[in-house]
Amino acid sequence: MNGRKIRNGNSSFLEKYGMIGILILIxxxxxFTSKNFFSVRNFSNILISQAVMGCLALGGxxxxxxxxxxxxxGYILCFSMVLGALLAEKGVPSLLIPVIMVVAGSACGLLNGLITTRLGISSFIGTLSVGLMLSGISQALSGGGILNTNIPAGMITFARGKIFQVGYCVWFLVLLCVIVWYILNFTRFGRHLYAVGSxxxxxxxAGIKVQKVQILAFMASGFFCGIAAVLLLGQLGAASSAYGTSLLLPAYSVVFLSKAAFIPGKINVPGMILGMLLCALGENGIEISGVSTWGSYAFQGIILILSIWISAVLTERAARAR
Amino acid sequence: MKRVVSLALLLLLTGTTAGCSALIELPDELEENDQTTTVSEEVTFEGPAEKAKAPRGIKVALVPAQASLSGCIVPCEAIEEIGDRYEWDVQTFDGKGTPDEQNRSIMNAVAWEADVIITVSLDARSVQQGIQAANDAGIPIVSGSNGTDDPNPQLNLEEEGLLDFAFDVGPDYHALGEAMAEWMDENSDGSGEVVVYSCPGSYSVEYFEEGLLEKIEDTGLTLDEELQYFTFEQMGDELNRMVIGYVTSHPDTEFVFLPFDPAAVSVAEALESVGIHDVKVCGVLGNEEMISLIRQGTAAVCTAAYDNVYLGYATVDQTIRLLNGQELASPRGENLPYTIVDSSNLPEEGEAWAPNMDYIGAYYELWD
Incomplete structure (x- = not known):
């Protein structure tokens, strides 16, 4: 099993690559509906705006x-942002701030992991409780207001700047995707993750330390929330207790959609990227084509339903094939 | 046999429910009062005098903070009407209530190659990337309803190294707050104790409260302890519980002030549902739900209203001047009319408050 990828070889070509076709159709x-859709600026903006959500999806x-x-x-993201903005306001050295934010996110993930494994509380309830607690802490830290003083210039440049019309944050997301893809497919930890999930x-x-794997998974999730927080704080230039909490469902939609491409029935990084692009381009296309505002909400809802349904169908099919 | 019994039970249940409905009488105070809808005194248009020819065929992107909020969408609808007249291509990019979506919407508007981006109730501090993208693309980006420009104190975000909108159009929130305090003073028939609920993070709320609190000091009213804080996320059940708990433990409270009508509506209904009828709830905005509750004689008694349609027209006026390279009108708010709406000056049912003046005609004269 060393270095071998876990494969599902029973999927048809359509199941593996059909989503690419859907993306092309979109x-x-x-x-055709909007002359401004197919432009370098539009695609560049889309990718930059998806960098935060992509990081959350990697964690998810x-x-x-x-x-x-x-x-x-979303609550970890918000808490990390508020913490970072507060530290910036207090004059903490710029280089330390993103590090502290990511460490804080990881610590929140660790807390989630411990609650789930050591206390035996369902992750659904445990993480919701932690989230609500973090929401209260974020409100207390921010005083209910907006924190926007002394946000590090480096963070802003990294989050908003571009090279070859592609945002630095997008290149960074690509790097993170490659790293995660490698971890999931070529390391023992990645195999253990899939084994525990199975x-x-x-x-x-089989001798796998299940609780340790679960805790590390939650920590990884928190880690990526911290990274997402760094990017979002740089992009927006401010933080408050209301930011970022709405990104949870879109991030999960994209992860569920990953099961519909490349390795049907299995969560995978290339599928996640494809799902992210599909959602982002679809939503952007709807907005930029002049559809009424409700159209975007309807699209998000439909994507969420479809992603969960496809995920369930393909997961079951993959399990039967094994 | 089972089916017959089930059907009989169903019929009995239906009949009982119908009968109960017939027997229930709404308390007098919840029946629609035959309130007088008054035609307010005609007022003179106090907007700009200098003409500003409206360009034709431009692309106007609207970015409301949240399209489901009437305070955001009414100005946008007004701008769409204006756009029909001058053959503008007007498109709305919904901010969906969160800064990350608002930021993304501005960037979509930039990608759409708008000639101008008009935002409503967006906080410039939270959408820096969007403003930067608009500036880099050479697209003017302006604001309505923020309270960050004349007649309200002007923000100097540039001094903090931040980007700002080209201008903001809004009512004089400080004066509106003072008017609210004066209304409370004139209409107090109890203890005169006021509790102010504040939702930090918005300049318009901050300036309104400044005016309210400063004026209360000049009146015979007393403030209950300190400001009570809540966040936008707490609006609804949580805020309702907070207010009910407060007035229960402070039975002398006469006025409860909330900075938004949606919050005031929710609180007023909650107070009615628990049988608290001796507290007066005051709001800001003048939306239809709040006016309806005032009309019904509930705990909601007044709202500081300003005309959001006028806001839309005034924002367009300043935008036209900006696009023409003309000097902007002063004050930026163009003397946006406001009033305190209570049971004595209710607008027609189903309508929001509007001043008795043909400002639409006046603006078209300036632009044609």
Whole structure:
């Protein structure tokens, strides 16, 4: 098993690559409905705006792979942002701030992991509780207001700047995707994640330290929330207790959609990227084509339903094939 | 047999429910009062006098903070009407209530190659990337309803190294707050104790409260302890519980002030549902739900209203001047009319408050 990827070879070509076709159709359709859709500036903006959500989705992948659920992703993001903005206001050295934010996110993930494994509380309830607690802490830290003083210039440049018309944050997200893809497919930890997600009992009997894997998954999730917080703070230039909490469902939609491409039935990084692009381009196309404001909400809802349904169908099919 | 019994039970239940409905009488105070809808005194248009020819065929992007809020969408609808007249291509990019979406909407507007971006109730501090993108693309980006420009104190975000909108159009929130305090003083028939609920983070709220609190000091009213704080996320059940708990423990409270009508509506209904009828709830904005509750004689008694349609027209006026390279009108708010709406000056049912003046005609004369 060393270095071998876990494959599902029973999927048809359509199941593996059909989503690429859908993506192409979406691009063609909206290029026809709006002359501003198919432009370098528009695609550049889309990618930059998806960098934050992509980081959250990467974190969400670890959680869903081990068959848990984390409702605190958005709250961790918000808490890390508020913490970072507060530290900036207090004059903490610029280089330390993103580090502290990421460490704080990881610590929140660790807390989630400990609550789920050591206390035996369902991750759904445990992470929701942690999330609500973090929401209160964020409100207390921010005083209910907006923190926007002394946000490090480096963070702003990294979050908003571009090279070759592509944001620095986008290149960074690509790097993170490559790293996560490698971890999931070529490391023992990645195999253990899938094993625990497939069956905790079997993984335990196989000698895998299930609780340790779960805790690390939650920490990874928190880690990526911290990174997302750094990017979002740089992009917006401010933080408050109301920011970022709405990104949870879109992030999970994208992770569920990943099961519909490349390795059907299995959460995978290339599928996640494809899902992210599909959602982003679809939503952008709807808005830029002049559809009424409700159209965007309807699209998000439909995507969420479809992603969960497709995920369930393909997961079951993959399990039967094994 | 089972089916017959089930059907009989169903019929009995239906009949009982219908009968109960017939027997229930709404308390007098919840029946629609035959309140007088008054035609307010005609007022003179106090907007700019200098003409500003409206350009034709431009692309106007609207970015409301949240399209489901009437305070955001009414100005946008007014701008769409204006756009029909001058053959503008007007498109709305919904901010969906969160700064990350608002930021993204501005960037979508930039990608759409708008000639101008008009935002409503967006905080410039939270959408820096969007403003930067608009500036880099050479697209003017302006604001309405923020309270960050004349007649309100002007922000100097540039001094903090931040980017700002080209201008903001809004009512004089400080004067509006003073008017609210005066109304409370004139209409107090109890203890005169006021509790102010504040939602920090918005300049318009901050300036309104400044005016309110400063004026209360000049009146016979007394403030209950310190300001009570809540956040936007707490609006609804949580805020309702907070207010009910407060007035229960402070039975002498006469006035409860909330900075938004949606919050005031929710609180007023909650107070009615628990049988608290001796507290007066005051709001800001003048939306239809709040006016309806005032009309019904509930705990909601008044709202500081300003005309959001006028806000839309005034914002367009300043925008036209900006696009023409003309000097902007002063004050930026163009003397946006406001009033305190109570049971004595209610607008027609189903309508928001509007001043008795043909400002639409006046503006078209300036632009044609």
């Amino acid at each position: 691009v063609m359709f909206f290029s 992948m670890f959680i869903l792979i081990v068959n848990e659920f984390d409702l605190s992703l 069956s905790k009992r079997t993984a335990l009997f």
